[in-house]
Amino acid sequence: MLLVEDNLLNQQVACMLLQAEGAAITVAGNGAEALACVTAPGLFDAVLMDMQMPVMDGYEATRRLRALGHTNLPILALTAHVLDDERAACRAAGVNDFIDKPIDFDAMIATVAHHCGRNQSP
DSSP: OEEEOSOHHHHHHHHHHHHHTTOOOEEESSHHHHHHHOOSTTSOSOEEEESSOSSSOHHHHHHHHHHTTOOSSOEEEEESOOSHHHHHHHHHHTOOEEEESSOOHHHHHHHHHHHTTOSSOO
């Protein structure tokens, strides 16, 4: 799983929660790093993408991943923005689903498992 998050504390919390469920995590600090990580289809089960980051935000990174042919890769937006227009912008960029910040552990695991085709842990 690829975690794209610029905030170190958020990186640590998400990694700890996902690794406790058995997920292998690669961390990228911005969208440009994420693009460098996703070099081939099937490399990651899902991408957890912060939408507000320096260098390249999650919207642009998601659009570029989709343009590069990663159409079946689940991209899950990590966002504190819960307004309908923000969610619509995420969907327009190619985001599949949302994980709200602050992160609710059970909701995050359920969302990841759903998009990775699993009934339980990621």
